[in-house]
Amino acid sequence: xxxxIIIGAGVTGSSVARELSRYNANICVLEKGEDxxxxxxxxxxxxxxxxxxxxxxxxMAKMNVRGNEMMTQLAEDLDIPFKRxxxxxxxxxxxxLDGLKTLYDRGIANGxxxxxxxxxxxxxxxxxxxSENVQGALYAPTSGIICPFILNIAMAENAAxxxxxxxxxxxxxxxxxxxxxxxxxxTNNGEYTAKYVINAAGVxxxxxxxxxxxxxxxxxxxxxxxxxxxxxVGGHVKHTIFPQPTNLGKGVLVSPTVHGNLIVGPxxxxxxxxxxxxxTAAGINDLIAKxxxxxxxxxxxxxxxxxxxxxxxxxxxxxxxxxxxxxxHFIDCAGIESPGLTSAxxxxxxVGQMMKEKMELTEKENWISKRKGILNPQELxxxxxxxxxxxxxxxxxxxxxxxxISEGEILDAIHRPLGARSLDGVKRRTRAGMGRCQAGFCSxxxxxxxxxxxxxxxxxxxxxxxRSNIVLERTKGKNGGEA
Amino acid sequence: MITYDIVIIGGGPAGLAAAVSARKAGIQSILxxxxxxxxxxxxxxxxxxxxGLHTFxxxxxxxxxxxxxxxxxxxxxxxxxxxxxxxxxxxxLIVTAMSRIDGLYQIQAxxxxxxxxxxxxxxxxxxxPGFRPAGIFSAGTAQRLxxxxxxxxxxxxxxxxxxxxxLIMARRxxxxxxxVKVVAELMPYSGGLKRNIVQxxxxxxxxxxxxxxxxxxxxxxxxxxxTIAEVDNTGxxxxxxxxxxTCDTLLLSxxxxxxxxxxxxxxxxxxxxxxxxxxxxxxxxxVDGIFACGNVLHVHDLVDYVSEEAAKAxxxxxxxxxxxxxxxxxxxVVTIKAxxxxxxxxxxxxxxxxxxxxxxxxxxxGAVYKNSFVSVYLDDERIHHAKKRILAPGEMEQVILQKxxxxxxxxxxxxxxxxxxx
Numbered sequence: 001x002x003x004x005i006i007i008g009a010g011v012t013g014s015s016v017a018r019e020l021s022r023y024n025a026n027i028c029v030l031e032k033g034e035d036x037x038x039x040x041x042x043x044x045x046x047x048x049x050x051x052x053x054x055x056x057x058x059x060m061a062k063m064n065v066r067g068n069e070m071m072t073q074l075a076e077d078l079d080i081p082f083k084r085x086x087x088x089x090x091x092x093x094x095x096x097l098d099g100l101k102t103l104y105d106r107g108i109a110n111g112x113x114x115x116x117x118x119x120x121x122x123x124x125x126x127x128x129x130x131s132e133n134v135q136g137a138l139y140a141p142t143s144g145i146i147c148p149f150i151l152n153i154a155m156a157e158n159a160a161x162x163x164x165x166x167x168x169x170x171x172x173x174x175x176x177x178x179x180x181x182x183x184x185x186x187t188n189n190g191e192y193t194a195k196y197v198i199n200a201a202g203v204x205x206x207x208x209x210x211x212x213x214x215x216x217x218x219x220x221x222x223x224x225x226x227x228x229x230x231x232x233v234g235g236h237v238k239h240t241i242f243p244q245p246t247n248l249g250k251g252v253l254v255s256p257t258v259h260g261n262l263i264v265g266p267x268x269x270x271x272x273x274x275x276x277x278x279x280t281a282a283g284i285n286d287l288i289a290k291x292x293x294x295x296x297x298x299x300x301x302x303x304x305x306x307x308x309x310x311x312x313x314x315x316x317x318x319x320x321x322x323x324x325x326x327x328x329h330f331i332d333c334a335g336i337e338s339p340g341l342t343s344a345x346x347x348x349x350x351v352g353q354m355m356k357e358k359m360e361l362t363e364k365e366n367w368i369s370k371r372k373g374i375l376n377p378q379e380l381x382x383x384x385x386x387x388x389x390x391x392x393x394x395x396x397x398x399x400x401x402x403x404x405i406s407e408g409e410i411l412d413a414i415h416r417p418l419g420a421r422s423l424d425g426v427k428r429r430t431r432a433g434m435g436r437c438q439a440g441f442c443s444x445x446x447x448x449x450x451x452x453x454x455x456x457x458x459x460x461x462x463x464x465x466x467r468s469n470i471v472l473e474r475t476k477g478k479n480g481g482e483a
Numbered sequence: 484m485i486t487y488d489i490v491i492i493g494g495g496p497a498g499l500a501a502a503v504s505a506r507k508a509g510i511q512s513i514l515x516x517x518x519x520x521x522x523x524x525x526x527x528x529x530x531x532x533x534x535g536l537h538t539f540x541x542x543x544x545x546x547x548x549x550x551x552x553x554x555x556x557x558x559x560x561x562x563x564x565x566x567x568x569x570x571x572x573x574x575x576l577i578v579t580a581m582s583r584i585d586g587l588y589q590i591q592a593x594x595x596x597x598x599x600x601x602x603x604x605x606x607x608x609x610x611x612p613g614f615r616p617a618g619i620f621s622a623g624t625a626q627r628l629x630x631x632x633x634x635x636x637x638x639x640x641x642x643x644x645x646x647x648x649x650l651i652m653a654r655r656x657x658x659x660x661x662x663v664k665v666v667a668e669l670m671p672y673s674g675g676l677k678r679n680i681v682q683x684x685x686x687x688x689x690x691x692x693x694x695x696x697x698x699x700x701x702x703x704x705x706x707x708x709x710t711i712a713e714v715d716n717t718g719x720x721x722x723x724x725x726x727x728x729t730c731d732t733l734l735l736s737x738x739x740x741x742x743x744x745x746x747x748x749x750x751x752x753x754x755x756x757x758x759x760x761x762x763x764x765x766x767x768x769x770v771d772g773i774f775a776c777g778n779v780l781h782v783h784d785l786v787d788y789v790s791e792e793a794a795k796a797x798x799x800x801x802x803x804x805x806x807x808x809x810x811x812x813x814x815x816v817v818t819i820k821a822x823x824x825x826x827x828x829x830x831x832x833x834x835x836x837x838x839x840x841x842x843x844x845x846x847x848x849g850a851v852y853k854n855s856f857v858s859v860y861l862d863d864e865r866i867h868h869a870k871k872r873i874l875a876p877g878e879m880e881q882v883i884l885q886k887x888x889x890x891x892x893x894x895x896x897x898x899x900x901x902x903x904x905x
Binding site for chain 2: 227228232275277278279280281283284303304305306307382385386389390393394396397398401402404407436437438439440441443444448458459462463464465466467468469470471472473474475476
């Protein structure tokens with residue numbers, strides 16, 4: 001029996017797991033995907049929001065502002081690519097200028113620092129590619145850009161290093177409490193028991209919640225389409241450019257990514273299918289039309305991929321982070337839509353504190369607070385890189401041409417705690433396959449490495465677990481025609 | 484720092500031919516840098532025949548064609564390094580390279596020949612809507628998996644795009660026992676060679692649907708079906724024309740893009756049409772001493788022309804090393820322009836004082852033209868007017884300029900290549 005089971009290894013579940021790994025407790029994370037970061041956490045804008053959007057006094061506002069504050073230290077401790085590039089909310093209609101003041105006031109009330117309202121000239125000077133129609137902008141220097149994969153992976157890795165167990169490909173099918181109040185979780189991989197359960201199941205959090213409570217909740221997957229553009233045009237804007245928000249959210253942003261691409265998105269369409277992360281022609285067209293209103297000359301010929309993510313939207317547009325009233329020892333982290341990525345560290349901290357008090361947890365003496373990321377040889381000097389290759393020749397063997405990722409980095413991604421087992425797992429950890437050719441050249445080579453290092457037969461290597469096998473069979477029968 | 488007279492980036496057909504001709508032109512110190520574990524480039528996975536009809540007057544497979552050149556490289560004892568990635572080229576011709584065995588190092592070259600080839604346009608760049616499951620490959624990736632690694636991606640195949648690799652893979656997958664259900668092409672004409680449409684689709688009864696595209700991809704983990712629809716003349720899908728095909732594999736053959744990351748690092752001026760460097764008649768780029776040839780310069784449909792072009796680049800690079808820069812400011816340099824249906828030309832300028840007696844100018848057209856004329860103008864004077872039964876974007880065209888016809892025209896500013904109805 002575990003002290004605590006966390007359902008979901010997305011950014012929320014992983015953050016909670018890391019915070020709880022400080023304490024003397026048996027903790028297990030159950031994840032239905034084959035890896036961490038396979039749901040909402042893998043497909044979003046990757047923005048660390050300043051915190052002027054959420055309603056004053058809301059949980060969302062508190063978590064956002066606190067998460068933003070925590071990010072610098074966390075990024076340093078866990079070696080996460082993060083940059084405070086600043087955001088601008090751009091007003092293009094004179095009559096809407098008051099809206100900037102409303103946002104500014106809300107930001108101040110939420111505790112956002114350094115906010116400023118810019119006039120047209122100031123805005124254009126800071127960001128020359130803004131639309132001609134710009135009337136003014138709200139500037140938030142504390143807004144940032146982060147690698148959403150590494151944020152999630154790093155927190156999970158660190159939790160694992162501190163003793164938290166992770167069970168992948170494990171889907172919770174039913175939850176019941178016994179007479180002693182112990183939770184029994186039925187999964188496709190057998191039964192798990194725990195004193196406490198934390199529900200961090202993203203768009204599925206309602207299903208998990210509704211297994212134990214009569215007060216039903218409903219999470220609507222709100223689909224957002226994105227386009228990612230080539231690094232060649234990553235400098236088109238320097239700041240994260242937002243339109244003025246509407247009741248459907250923060251609107252279509254244009255932003256550099258922390259890795260130097262340009263991202264455009266998301267749209268917002270409420271759907272029913274909790275795995276409906278397919279892009280649509282209408283969505284992409286809508287996106288292109290909307291983004292063009294605030295940023296001029298968007299180089300859309302340079303799109304290298306488009307994708308869609310699902311936000312876990314709850315009807316009240318508020319984070320639900322509390323013990324379920326009619327289910328003692330069952331804690332929800334539900335409705336974690338944007339700014340969920342930003343808020344993740346704060347949600348971890350908050351739930352960690354809550355659990356510490358509830359369970360009277362004691363702190364470990366030897367808790368490891370830091371994690372070293374995968375070495376990026378591109379950040380080394382010529383001499384250091386040459387030295388590295390001399391010591392470890394695998395760093396001299398480039399596998400992904402577009403992003404210049406070496407075999408050394410891929411080996412590290414496979415062999416570290418919670419290592420990669422699929423092409424997407426390697427991709428999210430190293431960026432191999434994330435460049436302009438979108439894995440055309442490197443996927444056969446990454447498959448060979450996975451096959452060699454993990455002994456997974458080529459036919460069983462997947463893109464992202466489940467039935468996502470890359471190849472079907474040998475061309476000439478079982479042994480490829482060899483006797 | 485190590486030094487070489489000529490460093491060639493890429494050991495595919497272009498790099499090999501350039502190396503051999505540079506050696507024949509008298510250069511001893513040549514180094515080929517190849518990122519794969521063997522010479523030959525993409526030809527190694529092109530195991531079908533049809534290569535070399537122009538060069539060798541026989542039909543070779545890709546690896547056989549490559550070996551004709553590899554043999555010469557070996558005979559001439561030209562140095563090459565495999566498994567080596569070139570990381571950077573500067574405008575001072577310092578090449579930074581890296582490999583497992585040699586580590587990270589720099590080479591000072593007297594001339595550099597770019598022969599990096601091209602890559603395929605991926606799904607992402609096409610904005611095809613739908614899910615993003617496994618089972619979607621660019622045709623060349625599937626070709627590598629089948630021909631080199633020996634694995635079948637799937638058994639029921641739909642192909643989007645009618646580029647040559649897609650057509651070749653339609654036949655290849657069929658021969659391996661797969662069912663190729665349809666090839667959909669967005670444009671009203673094929674992007675591939677006519678002979679490939681006949682030999683790879685028609686001969687196997689595989690339908691080619693022109694003016695069609697994929698409008699939806701189904702399958703959350705693995706692809707299970709695609710929907711294709713007819714498009715109007717602006718490329719927009721026409722509602723009501725959708726047809727759904729179940730499949731486990733979608734191959735994409737939607738265009739090739741010259742791979743010019745290194746050219747950009749060296750600050751070479753690029754053509755927006757070809758996505759390759761702009762070159763002079765000597766195939767020299769805007770950076771002194773850096774030459775380009777093969778698919779990195781512009782995408783070819785026949786390897787024979789790659790070899791021919793690369794041999795010229797090798798010869799000219801050798802001349803550059805042996806004689807130094809010969810161009811003078813007083814030389815008569817003329818721009819070659821492509822208009823009226825011709826999309827681009829390679830080269831894009833010609834130095835009349837320095838050119839050989841004959842100069843091959845290659846170009847492509849932007850649409851299908853039937854019974855039209857390829858014309859060459861010297862300013863307003865038409866000097867060439869040749870009827871062609873058919874001109875298509877998938878087939879590269881050429882005209883040959885004669886030095887004697889250009890000499891003595893001191894006021895000549897522009898040579899224009901255009902397509903005329905009559």
